[in-house]
Amino acid sequence: MIDIIFYILxxxxxxxxxxxxxxxxxxxDVYCRLQASTKCVTLGTGSILLATLVKTGFSxxxxxxxxxxxxxxxxxxxxxxxxxxxxxxxxxxxxxxPGDEKIYPAKPRPTVDIDKE
Amino acid sequence: xxxxxxxxxxxxxMCVYRIxxxxxxxxxxxxxxxxxxxxxxxxxxxxxSTGSEWYMSIAIAWSIIGFVSTITxxxxxxxxxxxx
Numbered sequence: 001m002i003d004i005i006f007y008i009l010x011x012x013x014x015x016x017x018x019x020x021x022x023x024x025x026x027x028x029d030v031y032c033r034l035q036a037s038t039k040c041v042t043l044g045t046g047s048i049l050l051a052t053l054v055k056t057g058f059s060x061x062x063x064x065x066x067x068x069x070x071x072x073x074x075x076x077x078x079x080x081x082x083x084x085x086x087x088x089x090x091x092x093x094x095x096x097x098p099g100d101e102k103i104y105p106a107k108p109r110p111t112v113d114i115d116k117e
Numbered sequence: 118x119x120x121x122x123x124x125x126x127x128x129x130x131m132c133v134y135r136i137x138x139x140x141x142x143x144x145x146x147x148x149x150x151x152x153x154x155x156x157x158x159x160x161x162x163x164x165x166s167t168g169s170e171w172y173m174s175i176a177i178a179w180s181i182i183g184f185v186s187t188i189t190x191x192x193x194x195x196x197x198x199x200x201x
Contacts, residue, residue: 017125082191
């Protein structure tokens with residue numbers, strides 16, 4: 001039973017990690033790459049760490065897996081948010097599909113004053 | 118277990134391609150962030166295959182170091198000082 005849960009969690013984690021890296025490779029924009037890669041890879045790593053906890057029980061490896069899981073779920077979305085905000089401030093435009101400019105006209109984007117932030 | 122390491126090496130190859138080919142600096146930073154998380158998964162697999170617990174310590178330390186380095190690079194890309 002433990003082995004079945006271990007293999008299921010490990011398969012889910014590896015699938016999410018692979019799809020996140022594929023999104024990092026294939027998406028057209030910085031924001032799309034952040035959206036595709038960060039969330040998928042974080043969930044996949046969390047699933048792999050849970051599989052480690054299920055496999056080894058509450059030993060030293062399992063407790064360290066819990067600590068690493070908490071750190072990862074706190075740190076990774078924060079880092080992704082900081083990256084997206086930095087990319088927005090440094091002036092990277094949002095990607096638009098070629099030919100869709102008439103359907104979705106480009107809105108004027110609010111400029112961020114760095115000193116007031 | 119060899120298959121798992123080969124699979125992760127494929128993911129690392131995708132990240133390294135994005136780090137080398139990224140058109141802007143932000144793309145390279147996204148690649149570096151994801152590469153740090155994949156190194157954590159490498160440490161977990163090494164800990165599972167060898168049974169020694171200090172690989173998990175390396176994973177915890179690497180998660181903290183990756184977070185700090187990503188925040189620092191984001192501050193650098195914004196053009197602010199580090200104490201701002």
